[in-house]
Amino acid sequence: MEDQVVDETKSPETESDPVVFVVSDAIGETAEAVARAALSQFNSGRVRWKRVPHVKDVAAVLDVIEEARGKKSAIVYTIIVPEIRAVMQKEANRFGIPHVDIMGPVLDALSRITTTKPRLEPGLVHRMDEEYFRRIEALEFAVKNDDGKDPRSLVRADAVLIGVSRTSKTPVSLYLAQRCYKVANVPLVPEIPVPRELFEIDSSRVVGLTVDADHLERIRYERLIAMGLDPQSSYADRQRIETELAYANGIFQKIGCPVIDVTNRAIEETATRVIQILGARHAKDKDRR
Template structure:
């Protein structure tokens, strides 16, 4: 049985990046028959000394991703003293970035994992917004960071998605006179809910265009002025009952309204 060569992967974070690089290189040599021994979260010279002793014993390579200057310098110094080949996988490229872009790196371990976690939180929020869109499952109201309520065509869905990209879990509930609002709406803290209103003229314009896009007549009850007034009056009564802040979305871009929502919630939750 052929004994595998050993490569020590050393990192002041998880060490996944270094391990992936070592595996990629190893595949170019005899099908990647190397043993990778990962040493994660090294935070002092004693941790590095432990690896130096092992690497010297196994006559192996150290591949590392260390961004803390003191630890990197110590590992380089000790590896040279012991005749161990130590390969820095980050700093050459980091130095190139610093030179080319005239900026200095943060030199904080774990930043990439932090970015990954932010990404997955955003994906989770987007999936939440899709699942609890348009009041399809009232259970989402109790789980949401933000609940948007309003009549049809007050931008509830696009606002939910926009806020989801900022990692907020958003549920939205349409207010329709013929459909009682879910009980959950009256059980959440008022600071978690935002009511969206719009001027009757603007809503009439939006709904008329919507009907045209669907190939329907503009005189349908959906776009009639009286129907709109009835819906807005009903929605206002529900919003007052909930006791939530109210934002007028007339002639506002999604980004502008979202900014107002976050400002209002920040103010409400700081009280």
Template sequence: MTTQSAVIYVISDALGETAEFVSRAAAAQFVGVKTRIRRVPYVRDQAHLEDIMEEAATEQAILVYTLVLKDLREYLEEKALERGLRTVDILGPLIGALAGQTGMDPTHTPNIIHRLDEQYFRKVEAVEFAVKYDDGKDPRGVLFADVVLIGVSRTSKTPLSMYLAHKGLKAANIPLVPEVDPPDELFSISSRKVIGLTVRPELLNQIRTERLKTLGLGATADYANLDRIMRELEYARGIMKRIGCPIIDATGKAIEETASIILEILFKGDRNE
């Protein structure tokens, strides 16, 4: 008994993993059939398709494809018909069904899933970065950050860093304390990457007092002393002016509101470069 064989060309405008998986699942249903699968990724124009079709015709291969661009799908079907090749459109029918069901047009954007994956992993990387370089743990992070937040304790540096991380930005933050010199790295980067945060002394006094209570400490500690807070804020403002960075008064602002201001500052900076 002769062994039957088949050749499948998997053609995609992305990696072609989906079509290859479907092809292997289908081939597994035919015991004793030797199936060779060739994946051809990132097909984006008719010239590339034409080269593939010529090779496929010599092997009478089945063409399994995931092409989101309509003109490429139509071109492939037309040329396959001329050469007597069988085709299987993996995405086309479902895209058409979804369009009919929703009444909306597809974007026809190649590789969109992997673009979304890239966005997801960028966010994960940014969150890990924010955790690693939170509260001045390692000042070297300043050199690799997209944005550096500076300010005295309890000016929302950490929650802002995490919020910006979920926007895909690598944020480091450095606390400013009169008794501790800021890291040298802070003065070696562009001032456009640094954002100073401040809060009115009275509010900061309330916030720190509540913080001490949650820690089971007395509200009379120097940390919550109003005179101490005013000295800290004055010191921090001096550092910010020395750097020449924008300063945001976060008093009464939600994290989202302050983050929006930061993003606007950063966006304008990129646009003006």
């Protein structure tokens, strides 16, 4: 007969079926996956599963033992904290309940070969997974909102970088996305109207990027040459550059946003300064509450 996995809460009439208790100080996915993989090797009939997540103390372990001791049961568990794991082992042995410690032996083995101690923090894998997906989401946001592509999304940004061309808006946005910040950037060009949404969001989330005119002229000149374009183009014209910078400065003042001078700054330095600005805003928000 093929194994049947039954949710205990939905099948009250199957009390005689064996029960696998899946116990974890996180959500129990790892323990259940291992147990299900093992069970697939048996033609053992109906089996009920009971997952007990977020076991953080001895009392929760004793509750599981109390329920399991009266049934044909086994306990499969992933518990990080040694003291709680020890209680599970001791009590399961005391009542003759078959039990499998999935995490303990692995932690011990890795401790020996790495010569370091484990952090003993439950749920780290899931927190890392969550951070990974937040980072991917932030990167997608940065790409979709690069160069002012979607002004309607500015309201969802953690930060909006504004400035003239070649002030590092895009690389800083992508760097911050790696730190899980959703960042949009909007170019400031005298001939192109500024999106109205830029004036509707909290000005403390807007960060202006400016640069020394000499430095910008040199960067733009080199950029044109690298692209095989005429270096005498208005893009690198000194008067044009000063006009753009003056226009951008006027927008900064109108919005009332903080401004960072990126002249000779590394991308990481600028990004760190943006994070500091965002941190100051969050601190003020907390004070208001």
